[in-house]
Amino acid sequence: MMKKIPYGIADYKRIKEKNFFFVDKTKFIEKLEDLNESYLIFLRPRRFGKSLFIAMLEAYYDKHYENDFEMMFGDTYIGKHTTSLANKYFVMRFDFSGIDINDVEESFRSYLLRELKGFILKYNLTIEINYNPIILFNEIFKTLQENKLELMILIDEYDNFANKLLLREKTQYLGLVSEKTASFKQFFTVLKTATSGNDSPLKRMFITGVTPMTMFDVTSGFNIGSNISLHPALNDMIGFNEDELTEILDYYKLDIDKDMLREWYNNYNFSEDTEQKVFNTDMILYFINQYQRANKPPKEMIDINVRSDYSKLRNIIYTNKKLNGNFQTLQTLIAGNTVSVSNLVQDFSALHLEKANNFKSLMFYLGLVTIHSSELDLKLKIPNETVKRIDIDFLKDTLDLEKVFQLNSDKLEEYLKEFALEGSLNIFKYLAKKIKDNTGIRDYIYKEQSVKSMYMAYLSLSPYYVIKSELELNKGFADILIKPFNPYVKYVGLLEFKYINREDKADKKTVEKLKFEAIEQLNKYEKDTLVTEYTKQGLGLKKVVLIFHGWEMLVCEDV
Numbered sequence: 001m002m003k004k005i006p007y008g009i010a011d012y013k014r015i016k017e018k019n020f021f022f023v024d025k026t027k028f029i030e031k032l033e034d035l036n037e038s039y040l041i042f043l044r045p046r047r048f049g050k051s052l053f054i055a056m057l058e059a060y061y062d063k064h065y066e067n068d069f070e071m072m073f074g075d076t077y078i079g080k081h082t083t084s085l086a087n088k089y090f091v092m093r094f095d096f097s098g099i100d101i102n103d104v105e106e107s108f109r110s111y112l113l114r115e116l117k118g119f120i121l122k123y124n125l126t127i128e129i130n131y132n133p134i135i136l137f138n139e140i141f142k143t144l145q146e147n148k149l150e151l152m153i154l155i156d157e158y159d160n161f162a163n164k165l166l167l168r169e170k171t172q173y174l175g176l177v178s179e180k181t182a183s184f185k186q187f188f189t190v191l192k193t194a195t196s197g198n199d200s201p202l203k204r205m206f207i208t209g210v211t212p213m214t215m216f217d218v219t220s221g222f223n224i225g226s227n228i229s230l231h232p233a234l235n236d237m238i239g240f241n242e243d244e245l246t247e248i249l250d251y252y253k254l255d256i257d258k259d260m261l262r263e264w265y266n267n268y269n270f271s272e273d274t275e276q277k278v279f280n281t282d283m284i285l286y287f288i289n290q291y292q293r294a295n296k297p298p299k300e301m302i303d304i305n306v307r308s309d310y311s312k313l314r315n316i317i318y319t320n321k322k323l324n325g326n327f328q329t330l331q332t333l334i335a336g337n338t339v340s341v342s343n344l345v346q347d348f349s350a351l352h353l354e355k356a357n358n359f360k361s362l363m364f365y366l367g368l369v370t371i372h373s374s375e376l377d378l379k380l381k382i383p384n385e386t387v388k389r390i391d392i393d394f395l396k397d398t399l400d401l402e403k404v405f406q407l408n409s410d411k412l413e414e415y416l417k418e419f420a421l422e423g424s425l426n427i428f429k430y431l432a433k434k435i436k437d438n439t440g441i442r443d444y445i446y447k448e449q450s451v452k453s454m455y456m457a458y459l460s461l462s463p464y465y466v467i468k469s470e471l472e473l474n475k476g477f478a479d480i481l482i483k484p485f486n487p488y489v490k491y492v493g494l495l496e497f498k499y500i501n502r503e504d505k506a507d508k509k510t511v512e513k514l515k516f517e518a519i520e521q522l523n524k525y526e527k528d529t530l531v532t533e534y535t536k537q538g539l540g541l542k543k544v545v546l547i548f549h550g551w552e553m554l555v556c557e558d559v
Contacts, residue, residue, distance in 0.1 A: 029057070047281070325356055334388070
């Protein structure tokens with residue numbers, strides 16, 4: 001019987017019991033133990049498979065599941081290489097994703113109390129229930145210590161509700177992580193006390209989250225964890241590597257273009273010491289699930305669950321009623337370029353995101369950029385088409401919500417369709433007109449990549465194309481390739497931008513010189529096999545020169 005796709009399932013026992021397909025990640029249990037670190041923090045972007053990994057650890061280490069060990073692990077790597085710690089611990093597991101931020105203190109206390117009472121019942125402990133969860137925590141630790149019982153704590157999405165609170169109300173966030181009476185603060189303080197002293201009960205801990213910010217801000221209460229997120233040997237601990245993707249496609253006998261999957265879902269790299277690329281787990285399972293239904297790729301390549309509400313992040317790039325330096329970083333990335341950091345910051349406060357390296361590191365932890373190369377500095381770049389469109393939504397929504405740049409979406413859709421079917425240049429002229437007319441954007445049009453990022457953002461709204469920037473074509477790098485994604489389009493586009501600073505003169509000689517350079521580049525790019533394949537298929541090629549003087553378009557010509 002063909003195994004089912006475990007899309008959206010984070011219950012390891014259910015996956016093994018109900019015959020779901022499972023990519024064996026159990027070798028990482030052995031690798032984690034080999035680190036000889038007891039209290040671990042592991043950060044990855046949302047929807048990568050952290051919750052399933054936590055469930056796997058619970059199933060492996062929990063005494064409660066000892067009788068199910070063979071069923072759950074018999075056919076896995078760790079089942080054949082079982083460590084001495086298997087089914088050794090009492091396991092306490094928390095998932096903070098469901099905390100209600102409308103009443104954080106009460107919701108968090110109620111959740112802790114419910115989980116602690118469940119723990120007591122699960123192991124038949126003789127402990128009187130106290131309705132203060134912090135006191136009950138200490139009673140549990142005392143009982144375990146007196147009976148020489150060993151505890152493992154697993155915390156999934158430790159920063160989920162804290163991040164939501166931060167984006168809504170900084171004052172409440174600050175209280176959550178700093179006030180001594182806040183249950184969240186006390187929670188981590190109590191965990192720390194359970195690791196100290198002779199025969200301390202808390203022997204191992206594994207915490208997942210997205211960013212290190214909350215842990216840093218609460219660090220005065222908890223500073224014993226080792227952050228293993230950038231460890232090269234753990235780069236693909238969650239997410240699929242190339243071989244694992246092949247394993248899945250072969251099992252289901254799916255003849256799918258791997259290059260398409262790489263373009264949309266691959267290229268995450270979480271360590272500067274490895275060149276291995278990782279696919280997003282959720283994205284791959286979503287695609288396969290959709291593909292199996294219709295035997296063709298889905299029209300919507302991005303799972304709605306991956307589209308987090310990044311518009312709320314506008315507070316990070318819009319301060320004092322003005323777009324800040326973080327906005328320029330976003331422009332640079334969307335234009336197809338890299339940004340540099342000397343090191344990824346692993347200990348920064350959520351209250352200091354105006355610092356460039358903190359913001360770039362935040363984007364890395366969120367999965368909005370990834371490690372592209374490692375030289376003197378780390379170069380960060382948008383990893384794939386899915387994330388590029390999320391980053392573009394982030395930029396576009398910020399401009400729109402703050403009324404910095406607005407346009408008619410119906411007109412935009414009409415002009416995008418005109419280019420796809422007729423090769424009309426109206427879309428490029430329309431965007432130029434809106435850049436000129438929206439005076440609020442002028443302060444942020446200061447070089448070629450500023451203009452290009454605006455075109456990237458709004459051209460990418462087209463369902464007919466994938467917009468590629470700085471793509472290598474015939475030993476050069478094209479500013480923008482408008483690459484067909486819909487089988488009914490009739491035109492492909494190559495755009496070359498030239499930019500004259502606003503304070504410089506844009507005389508006829510200068511413009512003609514730039515136009516000549518652009519035409520030479522476009523003629524070179526059109527000879528690349530990627531482009532000639534499209535023309536062989538009968539698609540029309542539009543080679544377009546765009547010359548701007550500050551925010552004003554001077555040339556828009558098909559050459």
